[in-house]
Amino acid sequence: MRKTILFFFLIFGVTNSQNNSTTKMKANVFNTNLAGKEIICQINKGKEIEIIEITDTEYVKVKYKRCIGYVARITIIETEFIQTEIDKILNAQAEEEKQKKEREQKRLDSIAKRKEMLKKREKFRQDSIKEQKKKEIKEKIRARKLKDSIAEVERIKERRSRCHYTQNEVDKFTNKIRKVTEYYEIAEHSVYLENSVDIRLARNGNYKFIYFYIPEGLGCASPYNKNDSYVIVRLKNNVKVKFYHEDDIDCSSDAFMLVSSLTTAHINKLKSSPIEAIRFLGSESYYDVENINYENFFIDKLSCLNKN
Structure with a gap:
Protein backbone atom coordinates (compact mmCIF):
# COMPACT_ATOMS: atom_id res chain seq x y z
CA MET A 1 0.00 0.00 0.00
CA THR A 79 9.69 26.77 -19.93
CA GLU A 80 9.29 24.19 -22.66
CA PHE A 81 5.64 23.79 -21.66
CA ILE A 82 4.99 27.53 -21.97
CA GLN A 83 6.74 27.72 -25.34
CA THR A 84 4.75 24.71 -26.60
CA GLU A 85 1.46 26.35 -25.59
CA ILE A 86 2.51 29.67 -27.12
CA ASP A 87 3.38 27.88 -30.36
CA LYS A 88 -0.11 26.35 -30.38
CA ILE A 89 -1.66 29.79 -29.95
CA LEU A 90 0.50 31.30 -32.70
CA ASN A 91 -0.27 28.40 -35.04
CA ALA A 92 -3.99 28.81 -34.35
CA GLN A 93 -3.74 32.55 -35.02
CA ALA A 94 -1.83 31.89 -38.24
CA GLU A 95 -4.44 29.36 -39.35
CA GLU A 96 -7.24 31.80 -38.53
CA GLU A 97 -5.49 34.55 -40.53
CA LYS A 98 -5.00 32.14 -43.42
CA GLN A 99 -8.69 31.22 -43.41
CA LYS A 100 -9.62 34.90 -43.20
CA LYS A 101 -7.50 35.65 -46.29
CA GLU A 102 -9.04 32.70 -48.11
CA ARG A 103 -12.55 33.93 -47.28
CA GLU A 104 -11.63 37.43 -48.46
CA GLN A 105 -10.16 36.03 -51.69
CA LYS A 106 -13.35 34.03 -52.29
CA ARG A 107 -15.37 37.21 -51.75
CA LEU A 108 -13.21 39.14 -54.23
CA ASP A 109 -13.39 36.28 -56.73
CA SER A 110 -17.18 36.28 -56.40
CA ILE A 111 -17.30 40.04 -57.03
CA ALA A 112 -15.01 39.70 -60.06
CA LYS A 113 -17.12 36.84 -61.40
CA ARG A 114 -20.30 38.91 -61.03
CA LYS A 115 -18.68 41.90 -62.75
CA GLU A 116 -17.64 39.64 -65.63
CA MET A 117 -21.17 38.27 -65.85
CA LEU A 118 -22.64 41.79 -65.92
CA LYS A 119 -20.07 42.77 -68.56
CA LYS A 120 -21.10 39.85 -70.76
CA ARG A 121 -24.76 40.67 -70.19
CA GLU A 122 -24.19 44.29 -71.22
CA LYS A 123 -22.27 43.19 -74.32
CA PHE A 124 -25.15 40.91 -75.22
CA ARG A 125 -27.56 43.83 -74.80
CA GLN A 126 -25.43 46.10 -76.99
CA ASP A 127 -25.06 43.38 -79.62
CA SER A 128 -28.83 42.89 -79.56
CA ILE A 129 -29.38 46.62 -80.12
CA LYS A 130 -26.96 46.61 -83.07
CA GLU A 131 -28.54 43.47 -84.48
CA GLN A 132 -31.97 45.03 -84.13
CA LYS A 133 -30.66 48.11 -85.94
CA LYS A 134 -29.39 45.96 -88.81
CA LYS A 135 -32.77 44.25 -89.09
CA GLU A 136 -34.57 47.59 -89.07
CA ILE A 137 -32.24 48.94 -91.79
CA LYS A 138 -32.90 45.88 -93.96
CA GLU A 139 -36.60 46.38 -93.44
CA LYS A 140 -36.30 50.03 -94.45
CA ILE A 141 -34.44 49.10 -97.64
CA ARG A 142 -37.26 46.76 -98.59
CA ALA A 143 -39.91 49.29 -97.63
CA ARG A 144 -38.23 52.15 -99.47
CA LYS A 145 -38.65 50.30 -102.78
CA LEU A 146 -42.41 50.76 -102.34
CA LYS A 147 -42.08 54.47 -101.65
CA ASP A 148 -44.11 55.63 -104.67
CA SER A 149 -47.00 53.28 -104.06
CA ILE A 150 -50.20 54.13 -102.21
CA ALA A 151 -49.37 51.49 -99.63
CA GLU A 152 -46.11 53.26 -98.84
CA VAL A 153 -47.92 56.58 -98.46
CA GLU A 154 -50.33 54.97 -96.05
CA ARG A 155 -47.50 53.31 -94.15
CA ILE A 156 -45.71 56.60 -93.64
CA LYS A 157 -48.93 58.23 -92.53
CA GLU A 158 -49.61 55.46 -90.02
CA ARG A 159 -46.02 55.43 -88.78
CA ARG A 160 -46.09 59.14 -88.08
CA SER A 161 -49.48 59.08 -86.40
CA ARG A 162 -48.80 56.26 -83.91
CA CYS A 163 -46.09 55.21 -81.45
CA HIS A 164 -44.06 52.12 -82.33
CA TYR A 165 -42.06 50.36 -79.63
CA THR A 166 -39.45 47.63 -79.40
CA GLN A 167 -40.08 47.65 -75.63
CA ASN A 168 -43.10 48.94 -73.74
CA GLU A 169 -43.66 47.56 -70.24
CA VAL A 170 -43.97 48.32 -66.53
CA ASP A 171 -41.55 46.55 -64.18
CA LYS A 172 -43.67 44.38 -61.87
CA PHE A 173 -41.31 44.86 -58.94
CA THR A 174 -40.47 48.59 -59.16
CA ASN A 175 -43.42 49.88 -61.22
CA LYS A 176 -40.88 51.66 -63.43
CA ILE A 177 -42.04 52.39 -66.96
CA ARG A 178 -39.67 51.12 -69.64
CA LYS A 179 -40.15 52.26 -73.23
CA VAL A 180 -37.93 52.09 -76.29
CA THR A 181 -39.30 53.27 -79.64
CA GLU A 182 -38.28 51.93 -83.00
CA TYR A 183 -35.84 54.01 -85.04
CA TYR A 184 -37.68 56.68 -87.04
CA GLU A 185 -36.25 57.92 -90.32
CA ILE A 186 -35.63 61.66 -90.19
CA ALA A 187 -33.81 62.08 -93.49
CA GLU A 188 -32.22 60.09 -96.28
CA HIS A 189 -28.45 60.03 -96.52
CA SER A 190 -27.41 62.37 -99.33
CA VAL A 191 -24.98 59.80 -100.82
CA TYR A 192 -25.96 56.36 -99.50
CA LEU A 193 -29.64 56.51 -100.36
CA GLU A 194 -30.25 52.97 -99.08
CA ASN A 195 -29.40 54.25 -95.59
CA SER A 196 -31.07 56.92 -93.51
CA VAL A 197 -30.58 59.33 -90.63
CA ASP A 198 -32.55 57.90 -87.71
CA ILE A 199 -33.67 58.81 -84.20
CA ARG A 200 -35.16 56.68 -81.44
CA LEU A 201 -36.48 57.61 -77.98
CA ALA A 202 -36.31 55.68 -74.71
CA ARG A 203 -37.49 55.89 -71.11
CA ASN A 204 -36.43 54.05 -67.96
CA GLY A 205 -38.48 55.15 -64.97
CA ASN A 206 -38.23 58.93 -64.75
CA TYR A 207 -35.16 59.11 -67.04
CA LYS A 208 -35.53 59.73 -70.78
CA PHE A 209 -32.96 59.22 -73.54
CA ILE A 210 -32.47 59.93 -77.22
CA TYR A 211 -30.44 57.96 -79.80
CA PHE A 212 -29.09 59.64 -82.96
CA TYR A 213 -27.81 57.48 -85.83
CA ILE A 214 -26.17 58.37 -89.14
CA PRO A 215 -24.46 55.95 -91.58
CA GLU A 216 -21.31 58.05 -91.70
CA GLY A 217 -17.92 57.43 -90.08
CA LEU A 218 -17.15 60.60 -88.11
CA GLY A 219 -14.68 59.14 -85.61
CA CYS A 220 -15.61 58.42 -82.02
CA ALA A 221 -18.64 59.34 -79.94
CA SER A 222 -17.00 59.87 -76.56
CA PRO A 223 -18.41 60.72 -73.10
CA TYR A 224 -15.05 62.02 -71.84
CA ASN A 225 -14.73 65.33 -73.68
CA LYS A 226 -17.92 67.17 -74.59
CA ASN A 227 -16.18 69.14 -77.34
CA ASP A 228 -15.18 65.93 -79.15
CA SER A 229 -18.65 64.64 -80.01
CA TYR A 230 -22.17 66.05 -79.96
CA VAL A 231 -25.34 66.56 -81.99
CA ILE A 232 -27.02 69.91 -82.55
CA VAL A 233 -30.64 70.09 -83.69
CA ARG A 234 -31.55 73.42 -85.32
CA LEU A 235 -35.27 74.17 -85.40
CA LYS A 236 -37.17 76.37 -87.86
CA ASN A 237 -37.61 79.02 -85.16
CA ASN A 238 -33.77 79.16 -85.03
CA VAL A 239 -33.62 77.52 -81.57
CA LYS A 240 -30.64 75.16 -81.25
CA VAL A 241 -30.68 72.11 -78.95
CA LYS A 242 -27.36 70.43 -78.15
CA PHE A 243 -26.85 66.82 -77.03
CA TYR A 244 -23.67 65.21 -75.65
CA HIS A 245 -22.75 61.53 -75.74
CA GLU A 246 -23.37 59.81 -72.37
CA ASP A 247 -22.90 56.13 -73.25
CA ASP A 248 -19.74 54.01 -73.74
CA ILE A 249 -17.24 55.30 -76.28
CA ASP A 250 -18.16 54.17 -79.83
CA CYS A 251 -15.65 54.43 -82.68
CA SER A 252 -17.46 52.62 -85.53
CA SER A 253 -15.85 53.27 -88.89
CA ASP A 254 -19.04 53.20 -90.96
CA ALA A 255 -21.62 54.77 -88.67
CA PHE A 256 -21.97 57.32 -85.88
CA MET A 257 -24.32 56.80 -82.93
CA LEU A 258 -24.76 59.25 -80.08
CA VAL A 259 -26.79 58.51 -76.93
CA SER A 260 -27.85 61.36 -74.65
CA SER A 261 -30.23 62.04 -71.79
CA LEU A 262 -33.42 63.90 -72.71
CA THR A 263 -34.29 66.59 -70.17
CA THR A 264 -37.49 68.59 -69.72
CA ALA A 265 -35.66 71.63 -71.08
CA HIS A 266 -34.73 69.66 -74.22
CA ILE A 267 -38.31 68.47 -74.68
CA ASN A 268 -39.86 71.91 -74.33
CA LYS A 269 -37.51 73.35 -76.96
CA LEU A 270 -37.87 70.44 -79.40
CA LYS A 271 -41.68 70.63 -79.33
CA SER A 272 -41.65 74.36 -80.07
CA SER A 273 -40.89 74.08 -83.81
CA PRO A 274 -40.19 71.62 -86.68
CA ILE A 275 -36.63 70.49 -87.48
CA GLU A 276 -34.58 72.64 -89.86
CA ALA A 277 -31.26 70.73 -89.84
CA ILE A 278 -29.06 68.47 -87.69
CA ARG A 279 -25.28 68.54 -87.22
CA PHE A 280 -23.43 65.36 -86.20
CA LEU A 281 -19.92 65.95 -84.79
CA GLY A 282 -17.50 63.08 -84.09
CA SER A 283 -13.89 63.17 -82.90
CA GLU A 284 -12.60 63.38 -86.51
CA SER A 285 -15.19 65.23 -88.59
CA TYR A 286 -18.78 66.46 -88.76
CA TYR A 287 -21.77 66.00 -91.06
CA ASP A 288 -24.72 68.34 -91.57
CA VAL A 289 -28.15 66.91 -92.49
CA GLU A 290 -30.42 69.49 -94.09
CA ASN A 291 -32.75 67.40 -96.27
CA ILE A 292 -35.09 66.60 -93.38
CA ASN A 293 -38.12 64.61 -94.56
CA TYR A 294 -39.79 64.24 -91.15
CA GLU A 295 -39.64 67.76 -89.76
CA ASN A 296 -42.34 67.21 -87.11
CA PHE A 297 -40.68 64.16 -85.57
CA PHE A 298 -40.25 65.67 -82.10
CA ILE A 299 -43.66 67.32 -82.14
CA ASP A 300 -45.26 63.96 -83.02
CA LYS A 301 -43.19 61.46 -81.07
CA LEU A 302 -41.98 62.96 -77.78
CA SER A 303 -45.37 62.22 -76.28
CA CYS A 304 -44.72 58.50 -76.89
CA LEU A 305 -42.57 58.50 -73.76
CA ASN A 306 -45.43 59.77 -71.61
CA LYS A 307 -48.17 57.36 -72.62
CA ASN A 308 -48.78 54.41 -70.30
Missing part, protein backbone atom coordinates in the same frame (compact mmCIF):
# COMPACT_ATOMS: atom_id res chain seq x y z
CA ARG A 2 2.83 2.45 0.87
CA LYS A 3 4.55 1.63 -2.45
CA THR A 4 1.33 2.43 -4.33
CA ILE A 5 0.95 5.79 -2.57
CA LEU A 6 4.60 6.65 -3.20
CA PHE A 7 4.24 5.75 -6.90
CA PHE A 8 1.12 8.01 -7.14
CA PHE A 9 2.91 10.99 -5.71
CA LEU A 10 5.94 10.43 -7.95
CA ILE A 11 3.72 10.42 -11.02
CA PHE A 12 1.70 13.45 -9.80
CA GLY A 13 4.87 15.37 -9.08
CA VAL A 14 6.34 14.73 -12.52
CA THR A 15 3.08 15.63 -14.20
CA ASN A 16 2.69 18.91 -12.33
CA SER A 17 6.33 19.96 -12.53
CA GLN A 18 6.11 20.57 -16.26
CA ASN A 19 3.42 23.16 -15.55
CA ASN A 20 5.57 25.04 -13.07
CA SER A 21 7.78 28.04 -13.62
CA THR A 22 9.72 30.60 -11.59
CA THR A 23 9.40 34.36 -11.48
CA LYS A 24 12.49 36.12 -12.82
CA MET A 25 11.43 39.47 -11.37
CA LYS A 26 8.76 40.82 -9.06
CA ALA A 27 5.46 40.04 -10.76
CA ASN A 28 2.07 41.68 -10.43
CA VAL A 29 -0.89 39.30 -10.47
CA PHE A 30 -3.98 40.68 -12.19
CA ASN A 31 -7.60 39.62 -11.97
CA THR A 32 -7.91 39.39 -15.79
CA ASN A 33 -5.78 39.54 -18.93
CA LEU A 34 -8.19 42.00 -20.56
CA ALA A 35 -8.43 45.78 -20.44
CA GLY A 36 -9.34 47.29 -17.07
CA LYS A 37 -7.38 44.70 -15.09
CA GLU A 38 -6.48 45.26 -11.44
CA ILE A 39 -3.61 43.95 -9.26
CA ILE A 40 -4.83 41.37 -6.75
CA CYS A 41 -1.42 40.28 -5.37
CA GLN A 42 2.34 40.28 -6.03
CA ILE A 43 4.93 37.52 -6.31
CA ASN A 44 8.58 38.15 -5.46
CA LYS A 45 11.46 37.19 -7.71
CA GLY A 46 12.54 33.54 -7.64
CA LYS A 47 9.22 32.13 -6.47
CA GLU A 48 7.91 28.90 -7.97
CA ILE A 49 4.45 29.22 -9.46
CA GLU A 50 1.95 26.81 -11.02
CA ILE A 51 0.88 27.45 -14.61
CA ILE A 52 -2.90 27.03 -14.83
CA GLU A 53 -3.73 28.25 -18.34
CA ILE A 54 -2.20 29.97 -21.36
CA THR A 55 -4.76 31.62 -23.66
CA ASP A 56 -2.72 34.40 -25.29
CA THR A 57 0.91 35.33 -25.96
CA GLU A 58 1.15 38.16 -23.41
CA TYR A 59 -0.29 36.83 -20.15
CA VAL A 60 -0.26 33.51 -18.30
CA LYS A 61 -2.78 32.40 -15.68
CA VAL A 62 -0.91 31.16 -12.60
CA LYS A 63 -1.41 30.05 -9.00
CA TYR A 64 0.84 31.10 -6.15
CA LYS A 65 -0.24 29.95 -2.74
CA ARG A 66 -3.87 31.17 -2.52
CA CYS A 67 -3.49 33.82 -5.23
CA ILE A 68 -4.81 32.91 -8.69
CA GLY A 69 -4.61 35.39 -11.55
CA TYR A 70 -2.71 36.58 -14.60
CA VAL A 71 0.96 37.62 -14.79
CA ALA A 72 2.85 39.12 -17.69
CA ARG A 73 4.73 36.43 -19.60
CA ILE A 74 7.95 38.47 -19.49
CA THR A 75 8.04 38.23 -15.67
CA ILE A 76 8.45 34.44 -15.53
CA ILE A 77 11.02 31.98 -16.84
CA GLU A 78 10.05 30.55 -20.24
